[in-house]
Amino acid sequence: MADEADALSQFGISKEETDKLVSEVIRFLLFKSHQNSGCPIKREDLTQIVTKNYRQRNLAASVINEAKTKLSSVFGYDLKELQRSRTCSNAQTRLPQSQSNADSKSYVLVSQLPIEVFRKHVVEETTSPMTGFTFAVLAVVQLAGGKIPEVCSIETLWHHLRRMGLHESDEHNPVFGSNKQALETLVQQRFLHKEKVSGPEGNTLFYDLAERALDAQVSERVKDYISQILKNDVSVVELD
Amino acid sequence: MASLSWKHHTLIQALISRGPLKEKEFHSIFTGVTGRNPGDAKKIFDKYLLEINKELSYVHFELRACRDQYDGHVCYGVVNTVSDDQSKLGTKYSVPQIAFFKGIIEAIAHDEAAQGCISGFDALNIRLENQVPSEASSSQQQVPPAFRNFSMSQKDKTLDELVKDNWLCRTRDGNNIGLGIRSLLDLRSWFRNNDVPSCEVCNEAGVKADLCPNEGCTVRIHKYCLKNLSSQRDDRVCSGCGKPWPLGRVAKEEAVEAAVNDDDEEETDTQATSLRSKKRKIRRHRDSAENVSSQASLASSSGITRRRVTRSAAHLS
Numbered sequence: 001m002a003d004e005a006d007a008l009s010q011f012g013i014s015k016e017e018t019d020k021l022v023s024e025v026i027r028f029l030l031f032k033s034h035q036n037s038g039c040p041i042k043r044e045d046l047t048q049i050v051t052k053n054y055r056q057r058n059l060a061a062s063v064i065n066e067a068k069t070k071l072s073s074v075f076g077y078d079l080k081e082l083q084r085s086r087t088c089s090n091a092q093t094r095l096p097q098s099q100s101n102a103d104s105k106s107y108v109l110v111s112q113l114p115i116e117v118f119r120k121h122v123v124e125e126t127t128s129p130m131t132g133f134t135f136a137v138l139a140v141v142q143l144a145g146g147k148i149p150e151v152c153s154i155e156t157l158w159h160h161l162r163r164m165g166l167h168e169s170d171e172h173n174p175v176f177g178s179n180k181q182a183l184e185t186l187v188q189q190r191f192l193h194k195e196k197v198s199g200p201e202g203n204t205l206f207y208d209l210a211e212r213a214l215d216a217q218v219s220e221r222v223k224d225y226i227s228q229i230l231k232n233d234v235s236v237v238e239l240d
Numbered sequence: 241m242a243s244l245s246w247k248h249h250t251l252i253q254a255l256i257s258r259g260p261l262k263e264k265e266f267h268s269i270f271t272g273v274t275g276r277n278p279g280d281a282k283k284i285f286d287k288y289l290l291e292i293n294k295e296l297s298y299v300h301f302e303l304r305a306c307r308d309q310y311d312g313h314v315c316y317g318v319v320n321t322v323s324d325d326q327s328k329l330g331t332k333y334s335v336p337q338i339a340f341f342k343g344i345i346e347a348i349a350h351d352e353a354a355q356g357c358i359s360g361f362d363a364l365n366i367r368l369e370n371q372v373p374s375e376a377s378s379s380q381q382q383v384p385p386a387f388r389n390f391s392m393s394q395k396d397k398t399l400d401e402l403v404k405d406n407w408l409c410r411t412r413d414g415n416n417i418g419l420g421i422r423s424l425l426d427l428r429s430w431f432r433n434n435d436v437p438s439c440e441v442c443n444e445a446g447v448k449a450d451l452c453p454n455e456g457c458t459v460r461i462h463k464y465c466l467k468n469l470s471s472q473r474d475d476r477v478c479s480g481c482g483k484p485w486p487l488g489r490v491a492k493e494e495a496v497e498a499a500v501n502d503d504d505e506e507e508t509d510t511q512a513t514s515l516r517s518k519k520r521k522i523r524r525h526r527d528s529a530e531n532v533s534s535q536a537s538l539a540s541s542s543g544i545t546r547r548r549v550t551r552s553a554a555h556l557s
Contacts, residue, residue, distance in 0.1 A: 019298070023298060023299045023300065024324070024325075024326055026299050027299055027300070027320075027324070027326035027327065028326045028329070030256075030299075030330070031326050031327055031329045031330030032326075032329050032330075034330055034332075035329050035330060035331065035332055070298070070299075073243035073244065073295075074243075074244060074252075074295045074296065074298070074299070075249060075252055075253065075256075076244075076246060076248075076249025076250070076252070076253055077253075111253055112246075112249070113246060113249060113250060113253065114246070117246070117250055117273065118253075120272060121250050121254050121269045121272055121273070122250060122253045122254045122257055122258070123257070124257045124258045124259075
């Protein structure tokens with residue numbers, strides 16, 4: 001932490017000013033996370049807070065690092081960086097490497113508490129259905145090999161969700177409202193990535209796993225979840 | 241720069257993700273992570289809150305307690321203390337919805353009778369036009385179309401959302417709308433700036449309070465503060481005008497206490513025993529209420545000299 005403080009002092013602005021910047025970045029992260037229900041926050045939104053009033057190069061990066069440290073020490077939140085590093089096979093143009101690296105970073109706040117403590121004291125119960133939905137969808141996509149078409153063939157995402165009682169056209173689900181919207185939220189939260197692929201029959205929509213689902217923490221838990229279900233249904237599988 | 245432990249983090253994160261929590265629930269989380277009961281280990285509990293608030297002050301947040309004025313119970317929450325560009329993002333409500341909400345708060349807070357609520361009908365008839373932000377004096381006061389077109393059904397839907405999010409509450413009979421615990425935690429300074437009279441006893445805004453029956457006197461006291469007050473002194477007169485203060489229900493409790501005092505000798509008398517247990521219950525209630533009121537986070541800055549008041553953790557930043 002002393003290193004961070006030294007790093008900030010090199011910019012020739014007072015401690016009060018750097019404290020204010022770090023505080024604004026932290027507040028932005030907390031309020032925005034609440035407003036967009038956990039969807040990733042773009043790095044450029046954070047840097048803008050700094051560059052609005054200050055021109056020093058790399059000041060924004062230092063401020064964000066200090067904010068990350070403080071979020072962890074004061075709140076127990078990890079400022080998780082998501083990099084849109086996927087190679088889009090359909091991309092026609094490629095951005096220059098440095099720019100694409102900087103622009104495409106985004107952040108989510110994840111609790112660093114031990115999972116049992118989180119479950120017992122912190123989790124907000126109204127979010128449980130969405131979490132369950134996320135797990136189910138990710139498990140289906142992962143079992144399908146990491147990529148699954150939306151509708152066209154027999155083995156599609158909605159086919160599996162229908163078997164769990166969720167219909168694509170249902171707009172009045174008592175928990176999710178619109179089921180389609182619930183799935184769209186997973187795309188916005190970067191658990192899934194939606195891709196249009198033009199094929200012989202026209203355009204098909206494919207879902208595959210995006211950054212947050214590929215993150216080790218999440219994918220491990222999804223694998224655990226899948227193996228738990230398989231363990232319980234071992235007899236059924238063997239008969240098949 | 242001291243870092244907080246995972247135990248502190250749990251308390252903070254619980255309040256952030258679950259919203260304001262009743263004292264019982266918050267205490268049980270504390271017990272869950274520290275193994276200590278805040279009732280017995282008050283110093284440790286206060287120390288935790290102090291440490292938390294010291295760190296939170298950096299980002300202009302505060303872990304605060306306040307009493308729900310409708311049921312007298314203490315609640316805890318993490319509150320934003322400064323209004324800036326970032327905090328304006330921290331809401332999912334639209335501009336007309338916020339204007340509607342503001343209109344309701346003003347109607348409730350400025351109720352002369354300090355009932356702490358307005359009827360559902362009045363809530364739906366709040367006019368948004370009064371909430372138009374005043375622009376430069378030269379330009380005309382334009383009412384945005386979103387305000388003009390905010391329909392009854394939108395108001396109804398907004399009311400439900402605000403109640404669900406604890407910004408507003410529905411009274412027990414379901415007909416009236418009162419301030420939710422989030423508003424009570426959040427709006428402390430707004431009440432002061434908008435001249436909402438404070439309770440004589442605890443100095444918090446007397447949104448739902450008993451008024452002195454003397455028409456000329458502006459003294460108001462929360463019902464739960466009244467209960468504590470009458471236990472401390474025999475005279476029941478208004479501190480503002482000296483006229484007698486009708487205590488109603490509280491007077492009955494006093495009578496019970498007097499009766500029990502007389503019957504103290506009789507161990508075998510069953511009636512006395514039941515009265516004594518009632519007395520014990522009353523005393524315990526008073527004691528716990530006094531403990532709570534002297535807790536760090538509840539004390540207001542000006543303090544009341546009669547009560548044991550420890551400095552609010554928030555003011556240590």
